[in-house]
Structures are given as C-alpha cells and as structure tokens.
Amino acid sequence: MRSILYQKIYNIVKHIPFGHVATYGQIAVLAGIPGNARQVGYAMHALPDDSDVPWHRVVNARGEISIRSDPFYANIQRHLLNAEGVTFNKNGRISLEHFLWQTE
C-alpha cells in the first residue's frame, strides 16, 4: 500500500461484519482522521479489485452509493450488498438497521 493511512482504513473496513454497512465519515473517525471522509473514499478508489477489503459495505452519510467517476462499480456494490441481505428503500437508501455505527 502507498501509506499507513490506507492500511488503517482498509483494516477498519475489514472489521465491518457481514450484512452491515458503515459511512465514510464514521470510518474516518475510527481511522483517526475525523472530517476527512474524502480520504476514505479516495482510499476505496485506489483499492485494487483483487483485494479482500469489503469496500461495498462503505456508503456515504445518506446511506446511498456515491461512486461518481465509474457508475459501473456502483451497480456491483448494490449487487454485492443485496447478496448479503442488505435491503434498500424506495429512494435507493440502505435501511438504518444495517448500519454498524448509527449516528442517530
């Protein structure tokens, strides 16, 4: 990996249990970089496809998929989450019951 920060982020993402999701902001806090949710997303973008990091369990603060540059991967993410039993609402948001750390 390019940096220790990435390692830390990946390690936290690996801690997300099966069938649960977490937000970029929450992961940023756990990684010791509160407010830097962008770097979490950037780390996910730099993540290789053959990685064992469950990147699909990371979503934005709205509980929705955020991938901008390549919408193709957003479809994959939705598919993977669906395969884990994660349910989506009408708006495409993930139900709050699936969030690992709820902000309330």
Next chain:
DNA sequence: GCAGTGACTAGTA
C-alpha cells in the same frame, strides 16, 4: 513545491 482532483459532509438557500 504548486495546482488540480475527488467513492465526502455539513451548512445554507
């Protein structure tokens, strides 16, 4: 070293 970019977020209108 400087400028542009971005899988974000919170605030404001």
Next chain:
DNA sequence: ATACTAGCCACTG
C-alpha cells in the same frame, strides 16, 4: 424536498 457552496486534505502530475 433539491441545489449549490465551502471546508476538508491525501494523492497525482
């Protein structure tokens, strides 16, 4: 409810 703005800071060229 949506749309736009500013702040944020690691990465890239």
